[in-house]
Amino acid sequence: MTQPDLFGADDAGALDVQRDGFALLRGFALPQAADILAAIATVEAVAPFRHMITPGGHAMSAAMTNCGMGWVADRRGYRYTDRDPDTGQLWPEIPPVIRELGVAAAAAAGFAFTPDGCLINQYAPGAKMGLHQDLNEIDKTAPIVSVSLGLPATFQFGGLNRSDKPERIVLNHGDVVVWGGPSRMAYHGVLTLKDGIHPDVGKRRVNLTIRKVR
Ligand code: MD3
Numbered sequence: 526m527t528q529p530d531l532f533g534a535d536d537a538g539a540l541d542v543q544r545d546g547f548a549l550l551r552g553f554a555l556p557q558a559a560d561i562l563a564a565i566a567t568v569e570a571v572a573p574f575r576h577m578i579t580p581g582g583h584a585m586s587a588a589m590t591n592c593g594m595g596w597v598a599d600r601r602g603y604r605y606t607d608r609d610p611d612t613g614q615l616w617p618e619i620p621p622v623i624r625e626l627g628v629a630a631a632a633a634a635g636f637a638f639t640p641d642g643c644l645i646n647q648y649a650p651g652a653k654m655g656l657h658q659d660l661n662e663i664d665k666t667a668p669i670v671s672v673s674l675g676l677p678a679t680f681q682f683g684g685l686n687r688s689d690k691p692e693r694i695v696l697n698h699g700d701v702v703v704w705g706g707p708s709r710m711a712y713h714g715v716l717t718l719k720d721g722i723h724p725d726v727g728k729r730r731v732n733l734t735i736r737k738v739r
Pocket residue numbers: 644646654659669671702704708709710711712713714715732734
């Protein structure tokens with residue numbers, strides 16, 4: 526039997542690809558995109574995007590903020606915190622439109638989901654994210670739901686070992702991916718964002734990862 530074309534052009538539809546707990550939902554967030562962008566603006570007003578410094582001493586090229594439990598990097602390491610280290614204030618609550626989209630996308634992929642955190646990454650042209658695993662969540666049985674907005678990005682999706690050759694998927698405005706089951710621990714990353722301008726989002730890509738941290 527031949528492998529289905531996982532990430533090809535023949536994958537238009539509600540649930541395009543599902544394999545190993547991974548589900549690609551092309552355009553799933555389009556109806557809520559404007560409301561989600563407005564909700565991000567309310568988060569950003571309290572907890573601005575910033576370039577966190579890795580333990581290695583390098584500023585990350587994607588700018589980040591959080592709502593709910595928040596992921597932070599600094600010289601001491603990576604962890605989740607309930608407060609923004611820049612202000613000492615609690616991260617803003619997860620806006621309902623974001624939480625509800627995460628729950629609906631997980632349900633469409635067959636997962637029950639009670640998210641308690643959302644990391645928001647903002648990529649300007651030239652920004653990227655190297656191959657990594659997401660290991661800081663205490664509950665690694667819950668899926669992670671990612672929502673892509675703005676400029677397209679080429680996403681790399683590898684295996685459980687860093688050396689597994691990654692596949693590439695272009696993620697467009699409104700695409701949602703659910704990473705549950707075995708795919709939850711897969712290596713993944715984002716290639717350097719190309720120049721461009723999106724009519725609703727401008728010269729950037731914004732990615733939300735809706736998570737159950739605890
Ligand atoms: C696969 N963000 O924030 S989202 C991250 O586009 C992160 O900003 C990327 O990787 C971005 O940690 C990728 C897609 C994604 C998120 C989490 C995953 C894919 C994943 C966790 C496990 C496997």
